[in-house]
Amino acid sequence: MNRAVNPAMAFSDGWVPLTTRIRGLLPQMQPAMARVGTYVVSHPLEAASMTITVLADATDVSETTVVRFCREIGVDGYSQLRMGLAAEMGARGEAEDKFEGSTDISAADTLASAVQKIAYADARSVADTARALPMETLAVVVERIVAARRCDIFGVGASGLVAMDLQQKLHRIGLVSFAFIDPHQALVSAALLDEDCVAIAISHSGVTTDTIDTLLEARERGAVTIAITNSPRSRLATLADHVLTTAAMETTFRSAATGSRLAQLTVVDCLFVGVAQQTLEKSVHALDETRRAVVSKRVPPRVVRG
Numbered sequence: 001m002n003r004a005v006n007p008a009m010a011f012s013d014g015w016v017p018l019t020t021r022i023r024g025l026l027p028q029m030q031p032a033m034a035r036v037g038t039y040v041v042s043h044p045l046e047a048a049s050m051t052i053t054v055l056a057d058a059t060d061v062s063e064t065t066v067v068r069f070c071r072e073i074g075v076d077g078y079s080q081l082r083m084g085l086a087a088e089m090g091a092r093g094e095a096e097d098k099f100e101g102s103t104d105i106s107a108a109d110t111l112a113s114a115v116q117k118i119a120y121a122d123a124r125s126v127a128d129t130a131r132a133l134p135m136e137t138l139a140v141v142v143e144r145i146v147a148a149r150r151c152d153i154f155g156v157g158a159s160g161l162v163a164m165d166l167q168q169k170l171h172r173i174g175l176v177s178f179a180f181i182d183p184h185q186a187l188v189s190a191a192l193l194d195e196d197c198v199a200i201a202i203s204h205s206g207v208t209t210d211t212i213d214t215l216l217e218a219r220e221r222g223a224v225t226i227a228i229t230n231s232p233r234s235r236l237a238t239l240a241d242h243v244l245t246t247a248a249m250e251t252t253f254r255s256a257a258t259g260s261r262l263a264q265l266t267v268v269d270c271l272f273v274g275v276a277q278q279t280l281e282k283s284v285h286a287l288d289e290t291r292r293a294v295v296s297k298r299v300p301p302r303v304v305r306g
Contacts (some may be wrong), residue, residue, distance in 0.1 A: 017088050017128055017247075018044075018073075018075075018081075018084040018085060018088050019040065019041050019044050019085070019088060020124075020128045020132070020247045021073060021074070021247075022037045022040060022041055022073050023037075023041050024230050024231055024232060024245065024247065025037070025072065025073060025231070025232070025233060026038065026041075027205060027206075027207065027231050027234070028231065028233040028234065029069075029072060032061045032065045033061075033065060033068060033069040033072055035059045035060065035061060036055065036059045036061055036065065036066055036069045037069065037073070039055070039058060039059045040055075040081075040085070044085050044088065044089055045085075045089050047081075047082075047085055048082050048085035048086040048089060049082075050082075052066050052067075052078045066078060105117055105118075118258065121258065121259045122258065122259050122262050124259070125246075125247065125248040125259035125260070125262050125263040125266075126262055126263065126266050128247035128248075128263075129245075129246045129247045129248070129263040129266045129267065130266060130270075131247075132245060132246075132247045133244065133245075133266075133267065133270060134244070134245070137242050137243065137244060138244065138270060138271070138274060139274070140242060141226055141242050141244065141271065141274075142271065142274035142275050142278060143278070144198050144224045144226070144242070145170070145175070145198055145271070145275050146275055146278045146279060148175075148196060148197055148198040148224070149176065149194075149196040149197055150176045150177070150178070150193070150196070150197045150198075151170060151175060151176065151177040151178075151197070151198045151199075151200065152177070152178050152179075152180065152186075152189050152190065152193060152197065152198070152199050152200070152218065152223075153166050153167050153177065153178070153179045153180070153199075153200045153201075153202070154179075154180050154181075154186045154190070154199065154200065154201045154202065154211055154214045154215065155179075155181060155201065155202035155203065155211060156181055156183065156203075156208060156210050156211060157208075158204075158260070158261050159202040159203050159204060159208075159211070159261075159264065160179075160181030160202075161181075161261070162202050162228075162261060162264040162265055162268060163179040163180070163181060163200075163202050164179045164181065165265060165268055166179070166200070166202075166268045166271065166272065167179035169268065169269075169272040170272065170275065172286060172287060172290050173272075173275065173276055173279065173282070173283035173286045173287060174279075174282055174283070174285075174286035175275070175279075180214075183210035183213070183214070186210070186211075186214040187213065187214055187217055190214050190215075190217035190218040190221065190223075191217055191221065192221075193218050193221045193222070193223040194221055194222050194223065195222040195223065195224075197218075197221075197223040197224070198223060198224045198225075198226065199214075199215060199218030199219070199223045199224070199225050199226065200226045200227075200228065201214060201215040201218075201225070201226070201227050201228070201236055201239075201240070202227075202228045202229075202264055203227070203228075203229050203234075203236050204229065204230045204231075204246070204248065204260040204264070205229070205230070205231055205234065206227070206229040206230070206231035206234020206235060206236035206237055207231070207234055207235060207236070208236070211236060212235050212236050212239065215227065215236060215239050215240065216239055219239055224241055224242075225239060225240045225241050225242075226240055226241065226242045226243075226244065227239070227240035227242075227243045227244070228244045228246065228264055228267050228268075229243065229244075229245065229246065230245065230246045230247070230248050230260060230263065232245050244267050244271075246260065246263035246264055246266070246267060247263060248260040248262075248263040248264075
């Protein structure tokens, strides 16, 4: 099986805002370059107008580090970085300008302003993920799922909830699929996969050891491996035959998985619809049958007598 994958280029098949691309690469950057990236993401408008010397001073790094940072994120040089930031800021609407590139929620925020920031971050996560989603990779993944004898889906925490959502959708259209959120059960299941199976691992960070270990086990058994992650250079991505990258914009409460969960669910919905399209007649029949099976469990509408 050909496993030649370049996860560092996972963004290249689709378009994603420069600041979102940087945010996804931050976890794998060296500390000095990560300081530059964090500043650029938090202050994109200011960074777009800075000279390389000023940005280096603001982040306590050398100009050489800034140049290396530019190469790390896939731009040709500092001038291109500035132009990219300026273009992104210019394309943003009034709502984006209001937040100035930051959705951090502080004690000074009112409940109303916190809701505005959450709504903005969630909407951006969904929109950026849809734009960044590589169509060629998505099409191949859909084909692999359709052809698979069985599809196992793995994730822990909030990503586990997304895994269960995908399993429920695939099961509703008649595909043999299982979701595992317990690490031990996941490893046991992965050990029983083979070349006719697909293993999908979901992790925002791409560094969750339980999910990595499970995908590695599935890979060693010959299964087609797929990663859904926000980090295209993560360990999880390097293990996958195919990488579907999310582009989540998180608020301060990252550990609660707000924007990341919605970004993952966007990918899940795209996968589900793609598979359903490829198996349209069978899928429509299965949806009708499963809907009929549970219709008796609904409370009947009240009859209003005049």
